[in-house]
Amino acid sequence: MGRDGTLRQLLVLTARQALGRRRMLLALLAACAPVLVAAIYRIAGGGEYEAWTAGLLNGLVVTTLLPLVALIVGTSVLGGEVEDGTIVYLLVRPIPRREIVLAKLAVGTAVTAVVIGASAVVATLVSLPGTAGPGTAVAALASVAWGALIYSSIAIALSLLTGHALIVGLAYVYIWEGVVAGLFTGTRLVSVHQYVLGVAAALDPTQPSLLPWHLDLATSLVLGAVVAAGATVLAIARLARFEVAERP
């Protein structure tokens, strides 16, 4: 069996684990919220749909649900195995540690992108009447996928750095991304939230006018890639030095 086969095994195993965890139910419930809110607004005939949809996507989806679900899923795909001890069965196999991390990252990203991406697309199509809907939906999907990759890589690295990855991750998202990164122009350059908004603004023609300030596409892609790559390299290095210990 070649390396492709090994990676496929890791992907299938991780997907079965991720989809079988109770946390997944929480993620799915969270993903329903934007659709529900959009439906209520549309039925109520609130008006100013473009601005309202941009607010829904930026405020609820990108700021809150995307990092939340990425952290929930991302800390469980590898952290769950560390916690329950099954990681040993992967570590005692002749497979490079990077394959384990990359498989976990791929599944974490895919699950988050599908769950939150679907939520964003459906919510956009529900709330935005006329021809603007599909363009905004595609931009929302792409930016959510980009954010899912970056947040998942951070979550996986955290799950190898600390036993309280979810708590630390939530503190980072809501203190750094939610408060500090919004206060100063300089801190926006080191904000995943801004990388996601940068992609959304570049792809969606209605967004630039609605976002008072945003990074351009190239900066969002380059800085986002640096963060994702850095977190992934850190995770691989940590897994290579991972210690399975039963402390006396």
Add this chain to the structure above:
Amino acid sequence: MNSRWAGTPPGAPPDGRGGRGARAVTGRQPLWSPAPVPADVAASPLAVVHVGRWYGNVVAVNDVTFGIGPGVTGLLGPNGAGKSTLMHMLAGLLPPSSGQVLVEGRPAGRDPALYRRIGLSPERDAAYEFLTGREFALLSARLARLPDPDAAARRAIALVDLEAAADRQIGGYSKGMRQRAKLAAALVHDPPILLLDEPFNGMDPRQRLHMMDLLRRMAAEGRVILFSSHILEEVERLAQQVLVMVAGRLAASGDYRALRHLMTDRPHTFLLRTSDDRAMAAGLVAEDAVLGVQLVDGALDVRAADYSSFTRVVAGVARRAGVTLYELRPTDESLESVFAYLVNR
């Protein structure tokens, strides 16, 4: 002592105290001791050389040196003795704080390629609950990059006698079945070195016998098998060679029968209930094999020089004193008391 099997640990008396191939290791060597590595240890397929492991100021393993060759070796010790820590270090999953762990001459750890040569069954009862036993073996075979993973998984399942439950999810397995599923995963790539951490935990007697037969057969094929246990009888039935760990230190090592003699040939205490305790006590104190007698709570508490000489004379003393023996039992046969003796001698 099989000279290929174990080298002289630091601090061990040069005559291999305990004789007949076993030794109690009594030295409390400082960790910075520049003691040389015995050549026979370094040449063993599994070599542990002056290894220490500590967590903060808690010492889990303290300056342990031994080598393991083909055959079944039992790693015996009470819970918390450092057996699992040692197993994890041998499996390359935990770096030693000091010293070296060598697998076939290469440092264990940070080398995934080494896992083509090692099979590990961990003590922790963790499992992919959603997989069936067969899927778990197949996954292990595929991750081991075997050319025919299906055949390897089938063979491993058959070896551990798990065929009847192979298509049930591991989440519904008994502890004994889980042990066999873990063993199938450890065996699936046919490794020459097997590390089994408490492999008999939770197995019923029939499963235990089957597993012991399997391990004996595998050892006869030339494999290096190290298994840990806190149960003396398991080690007695399976291992030719024994390592005894107590409180993180190697308390004794060598041929099992010699070690067993070392364990029995020590001061023992016995409880005796007789028809006339005073007459029996008077007869016993005259015997060389008896070190002291006390009357405690209506019974005799006898301290004997060693197990065998006391049990040889006790019936004769009773007969000569005209006393009927109602009860005779050793009171310090627990494994902990045996270990304590080995450590303190």
